[in-house]
Each structure stands twice: as structure tokens, then as C-alpha cells.
Amino acid sequence: MEKPVPRPNADSAPFWEGCAAHEFRFQRCNSCGKAQFYPRAICANCRGDDLDWEVSVGKGAVHSVTTVSRGPSVAFKEDGPYQVALVDMDEGFRFMANVRGGEAEIGTRVRVIYEKRGDQTIPQVEIGG
Amino acid sequence: MKKAAITGAYSTKVGDLEGATCMSLHTEAGLGALADAGLEVGDVDGLLCAYSFTEPHLMLASVFAEYIGMQPSHASAVSMGGVTACMLVMQAAALVEAGYCRHVLVVTGDNRLSGMRGNAVQALSEVGNQQYEQPYGMTIPAAYALVAQRYMSEFGVTSEQLAAIAVTMREHAALNPKAHMRTPITVDDVMNSRFIATPLHLLDCCLISDGGAAVVVSAADTAGDLKAPRIDVLGSGQGHTHEYIVAAPSLTDYGCKRSAADALGRAGLKPSDIDVVEIYDSFTITLLAELESMGFFERGEAGAAAAAGELKIGGKLPCNTHGGLLSYGHSGAAGGMYHVVEAVEQLRGAAKGRQVDGAELALVHGDGGILSAHCSIVLGRA
Incomplete structure (x- = not known):
């Protein structure tokens, strides 16, 4: 079984189109100013519907990270242990990624890279930045 | 407003029950609870069910009612992960208190071990967000591990302290002939x-x-007409902060703070009044973080308390006296219901070999998702 390929919808299509162009797009609310990820039709902070897409510089720090030994499917188990991290991006939003190029700890600085997954491109992070 | 009470409770065997089905487990549990109360199927006017992995259906309460030939005047099925059992008890109490029902049967069960043979972990991972979590190989243990790493980093919890929780659960399970895993373990066994x-x-x-x-x-x-001693539902509460761990507002503070405060507040009680707690322990970190977030211990103190034996039967706050999800068993929504059934047995004074002396007040707590949805119930001996 292959690793899951994200299935974009109307909320997220601009984000995934950005990833295909190696551009990390996130939403910012014009009413309250909060950065938002994942993308939604409204701002979850103030319910405002005036959201703009911005492009992240692609740098952040690890909020938490675990090394997974038992993946959910054969496709992941074949990788051996892999790291899953929650990354706080410098623009003020959080996303999940696997860590490439070394082992991260809480606080490790990382930068976004992109990997092909099926017909999509998914963001990941590598150590550094 | 009418008062609600638990008048019947029953749990099936747990473990590898080859030959069982989701509906056969529902049937044994449901009829067992009715027999415990001294009621017949025809006495039940409300039926609440949860969800199943092995017999997934949008309308599990209708499926079960049809299976046993019951035609209740009220039925619903709730699908909220591990919090479901507590939520169903809260909902049943609300139906009774509002006068819609006199006897609500609340039934959970699943054969996710023998019926899925190793596929349960993958099925569970599919509750992760399809676009923003599943592509990264996130599993439920991985999500709780992210919580654990952060919790350990902020509050100095150690792996040995987490292990002490697993050891305590196993000690309790060893006292319980029905528990799935009863072989004693040590802190070293957990760490290794x-x-x-x-x-x-x-x-x-x-x-x-x-x-x-x-x-x-x-x-x-x-309840005066019924067989079993009445256990009153004194208060209940819920708290909801997120679904996906990627969007959780905090990895160290959760909805259980509110659910416990509301449940205790409605009962007119405080944490130190409670004699025994049965708290959702999907992982060692789950129990530790919830004990602290709910106010039973100060931040960073539950781990040391576990290591000092304070969660044992006879300790300061006996916890998961049946052995918990960690050692008694976890059968989907029924996992949380085992905590409810154990609280009832403790308050009846019927927990043979593992009875907490003088237990009069219990708090039961369930958690669904990744510490996403919480429900606390305060029960008291009538």
C-alpha cells in the first residue's frame, strides 16, 4: 500500500498548487491579522471571511517531535524509524512534517523542502535555516 | 428535574474472543446490564450506542435494536472516539433528568482484536487529517508521543515516571481475573x-x-424497585478544544480541565473529595497529563506520585482500579465504558480483591481523539 497522497479540496487547492510550485502558502485574516494553517473558508480565530494568501519564508522551529518506529502501513514501515514533527513557522502558524537531513529536537531550526507524493507535492522540513 | 442513577452495569470478558461479533458483544453486555438492574428489554425506553470498526454503520443503535428485537422510543448512536462512553452516560442522564426516558440502556462493544487482526492500528491512524497529517505517517501513538515530548520538556516528567503508571495499571489488572494482561511488569520492563x-x-x-x-x-x-444498589450521577461536564493534533491550541492543556471543573462543580465537589478515579489511559502520558490538567495533582507532580505508589489501591488517589486501558483492555468505545463499570463496582463495594475501602465518590473520565474531546462524570453511592 502506497503512502497517503493528499486530496485537495476547494479550501486547500491554492495551498497544494503552491506546493507544486515550491511555495508554502498560508492564510492571513484581514480582520484580526492572525496567520492560519491549515486553510479554511473562514478565520477560526474571529470567523472573518476576508482571508488573504501569503507565502511563507519557509523557516521555523520544532515545537515537538517524535521518532516513529511502528508506522501505520507497510509503506511507512519500510522506511525504518522516521521523525514526525510539529513545526512552528516564523510567520506564526504550525504544520506537521517529517524531518529530513538529521534528527530534530524541540527547538531545532528547520526549513521547508518539497517532496513528490503521487500526483502531489508535499512540504517537508530539513534541519537548518 | 428528575435525578439520574446507574442501576445496572455489566462487562463481558475481554481479550482475544475469537468467534465474537460486534453485535454478540453488544447483546451480552446489554442484556447483562439489564439483568443486573432486574429489568427486561421491554422496560427500556431509551437506547444509546457508540460506533464499531468491525461492523461500521451510520446507525448502530438501530442496528443493535433490530438485532435483539427492541423497539425503543428513543435511540441514538454517538461517534466521538474514546470519549463516547462517558458522553453516552452524560446524555442518558440528561434524557432521564429531562423526563424523556425512565430507563436508558447504554451499550458499547467491538471485536477489534480478533475481527481486525493487526489492522486496527492502521484504521486508527486514518482519524488523522487526510491532507495535513496522514501523508506524514502519523499514528495515534505518534500524536500522543508529540504530546509526551512537549509535556516532558515543559514539566520535567521522566520516562521512568511514565513507566510507573504502566506498572501500577498492571498491578491492578493482576488483582482482576477479567483483565486482558495480568502478568506483572517492572519499570525496567516498560523502559526496555x-x-x-x-x-x-x-x-x-x-x-x-x-x-x-x-x-x-x-x-x-x-431505582427502589430494582435489584442493584443505585449509583447516582451527581454531575457531568465536557470540554472540546480541537480535533487534529496539528491544530491543537496547546500540547499541555486540554478540555479535561473544563470538563472536570464542570462535573465537580455541578456535583458541588472538589477534586480532593473524590475517593477513586477511573480516567482514560490510552497511553501513560494521557493519564498523567489528565490527572494534572483536571486538578488532582499540581503540574509536574503526577509522575512522582505514580512512582511513589499514590495511584495504587490503598494509595492517596486510587486510579484505574480494574487495570485501565493499559492492562485491563481497550475495545473501542467499550474501553471507556470499562472505566464506568469499574466505578460502579467500586461504589457498590463489589470490586472483589481490588476494593477501595469506603469508596463513596468516583470520577470517571473519557478522552477522544488526541486529547481533543473530554467528558467527566461524578458518581456517588446513593
């Missing part, structure tokens, strides 16, 4: 068991078991 997702070892993780459990929630003024 293989990592599932750092810092969580295999023995920091709950079991996957077949089994079922049910309770009857009745109007308290009907």
Missing part, C-alpha cells in the same frame, strides 16, 4: 520494551482487545 514512537514504549501504549460493556441509566425514583 521497544519504542513505538519516542518517548512511548510498547508498554506505554494501551491494549487492543475484544469486549463489550453496558450500563442502565434510570430515573432515580424508579
